[in-house]
Amino acid sequence: MLIDAINTLWSSIRGAQYAVFEADTSKVVFVFDTIEELEFRADSSITSYPIESGVLKTDYLYRNPNIIEIVGRTSKKSLLAQGFNFLTDKESSIQKINENLTTYTQGIYNLNIQTKIALRKGFTLQKFTIPENLDTYGMLTVQMTFQEIMGMETTGTALKDEFNADTISAGIVQLLRL
């Protein structure tokens, strides 16, 4: 119990927090007041084919891209912001989130996501939802879905097939007697 409390306190002091940032530039992409929920999902598909005895025979398993779902909230004018108005500019923060959401859904961006458990690498923003209802009154709530980028090297660069790989010179090599 005590260790738990100390651990929580230590995590808070060290600032172990959620972060979504670009892998190449380390630029932080989304800043929320709080991350209400984060879910990491991994799954795979198993393929099968029917055989004569009338059952399906399993033959292969392939991995599907991992998914991270994040629900982030930012108040339009938080208590903190009211107290330190000169430090925080909530309106521009919300605007920035909106701009980035639009930008990052229009292409594949290599994003890393720091959760409290692990650093998840190589995700791109697949979709987002901004619900506006009684619960979210006066608050920007964003539900974001990030999907793992499979077979990508860097932003927008697909991995080459092996037959399209660059020709590499091995130089002058030695002959070894068999």
Add this chain to the structure above:
Amino acid sequence: MKYKVNLLQIPNQEVSFNIENDKGFFAVDVNLRKMPTAGLVADVFIDGVPQIYGRRCVDRMPLLLNNNLGGNLYFEDQFGTIDPDYHQFNERFLLVYDSAYEVSV
């Protein structure tokens, strides 16, 4: 006499080596390229002169169709009769220079 040519374990590569035999001294260049469906193909140059372009690399089949080199080059599967695959170059699949291999032309 048989010699093994050291290759990189990559799909597309250029490799050069020197051969000295009774016929003289030769600088050999071999370009290997992985094809999408047809395995591996090779271009072979002797002293900068192209001997063959796009020759399919098949297990124990000579790459050269002439005797300009004084011997021949071929891929050899050490553990079977499979055509070469770059993942196992030097370990299973050897590019062999065989000085005694003369083709009938």
